[in-house]
Amino acid sequence: MKIVYEGGEAEIVEKKSRFIATVRPVHSEEEAAAFVAEMKKKYWDARHNCSAFTIGDHHDTSRCSDDGEPSQTAGRPMLDVLLKEDIHNAAVVVTRYFGGTLLGTGGLVRAYQKATQEGLQASQVIDRKKGRKLLIGTDYTGMGKIQYLLGQRGLQILDTVYTEKVELSVLVPTEQMEELEKAIVEATNATAQLSWEEELFFATIEKKLQIL
Incomplete structure (x- = not known):
């Protein structure tokens, strides 16, 4: 079972919008919620702090949030990356600083997925x-x-x-x-x-x- 042993952070830029992905290992819904709150406090001046997490040996508890982005353009695509990679007990928050140019729904999906992938690459993922x-x-x-x-x-x-x-x-x-x-x-x-x-x-x- 693949898990995040040590979290990481990565950033991408799409049409002047900054997407900062922070990945953290979590073992409960409360721990995931605390992590999301921590990131929202850290990046309080960002327009969006979108999140996704999955917990349990069989992805028993999974949640995601678009945090103000158009429905299904941020949180769900982020969660899909975690599920596709079959990574357990992990949470990711992607913070967006708007660059002034609209990306469209397809552009947002691609940007949030890419940021999540980069965040995972910056983390230490192990096979438990x-x-x-x-x-x-x-x-x-x-x-x-x-x-x-x-x-x-x-x-x-x-x-x-x-x-x-x-x-x-x-x-x-x-x-x-x-x-x-x-x-x-x-x-x-x-x-x-x-x-x-x-x-x-x-x-x-x-x-x-x-x-x-």
């Missing part, structure tokens, strides 16, 4: 995954087989403890759990000890695995 930690206990003979299985699946070892045995800690995406467990059992003739820990979310951020 659901998984669980797997603790694997094995003797040194089974170590190589398990490392091979993990490497095949692109799974990173979080920690390794060496005693008379070896204990590995691995973060496993939910969809790989059943298949990986079966593969380890078969490869080690059921000699490896497997223990699943609590469910969590994680992502690769700047090439590093991070638990969210």
